Amino acid sequence: MKNRGLTIGQIGERTGLATSAIRYYEEEGLVHPFRTDAGQRRFDRSDIRRLSFVMIAQNLGFTIAQIREVLRGLPEGRTPSKADWARISKRFRRDLDQRITQMEALRDKLDGCIGCGCLSMKACALYNPADGIRRKGTGPRYLMGDSPD
Template sequence: MKKIPPLRLRPTGLTIGQISDRTGLSPSAIRYYEEERLVHPHRTDTGQRRFERADIRRLSFVMISQSLGFSIAEIRSALAGLPSNRTPTKTDWQTISEQFRQKLDERITQMTKLRDQLDGCIGCGCLSLSNCKLYNPEDRARGRGTGPRYLMGDSPTTE
């Protein structure tokens, strides 16, 4: 009787190299995001990382979010709302999108204000612009706190 070799199961999931090829991230970046608990690969019997296809979307979300100025902590918090026991659905991603939409709208408003007022007085207390004597005489904006007071919402006309 012919001896049949033991059945070897092929490990499921994507390797770190395959994830790297699909996302454009280096393996070291992917390992960093794993350390930051943004992705959760499982390990094979030999200790190799294996990722789910859904991790491609997670990592893409991380890359986009970081490019928009979101911190790792903010991204982690958003991703924590995704289900861990199944592939996230369109509805799951829409929930995250709605959370980020409000923050993005706030940033857009702030950036628009910055763009429109950057060449004028921002109430920073520097007293270096010639028209600061008009907008912020004797550094009155400083009385409201530190930082660029007028960009933070204070008005130069309400003293």
Template sequence: MILIMQIKPLATRGLTIGDISARTGLAQSAIRFYEDEGLVHPTRTASGQRRFERADIRRLSFVRISQNLGFTISEIRSALSTLPQNRTPTKRDWERISARFRRHLDQRIAQMQKLRDTLDGCIGCGCLSLQKCKLYNPDDRAHSRGTGPRYLMGDTPSDVGK
């Protein structure tokens, strides 16, 4: 007796949302949210059930890690949009994204170090509530650049008034 195997199209043989949930640790509602946000693109069966590719496990894991690092959905979507939809991303594909995220993380680390080093003094908000602020921000000049902690947001005293 010869058995003939039929190869089913991806829409009927892909991973279910339950499979993806079990593999990534994400709730099914989160996976549906990420789909709505355009981070994954499952196909649908004739009955409307989602079917995911194995590459979606990596994409969703990347989303989870990126969010833990403080990246927004918009930033993550932008990064994932550079990956191919028709094949599993390669090591080189992920290295490109990693380099891009590394630059953002380096900027955040520098900002956090600056915050740590200046936390007990003027935080650059332009409030003039501390004697030290008058030295860094006379006449509330930092306010001319906008609201918030201007110096911690990247402005410098030399930028103020420009």
């Protein structure tokens, strides 16, 4: 099996992905199968881990472009090492930490003024008098990280 690679069906069984999804990820440059002499698509075993990573990263909200960028740093033709994955996770960790901070702010402030400029809550007159936060931009400024000062 190693010499001839895995079929798209075998990859689908191992990852739980539909073959159409695997083809899409191939078109997006996330996996790079090779072709047999008969022209059949074959995948390396390392593609199981790559595709599993793609599924996890998408569930965490990363875009295909972001995922493609980090996968470019992985070696082709061999299963990525622990060091390879550590390098990727370090890059994603910063973004995840930012998202966690934003989610905590959303959780803690959603029932109060979010700095959107509506001034419809009585409390907004205290938190955002005369819509002063508007000078920092549009949208829910407090939830986007701006402070009331």
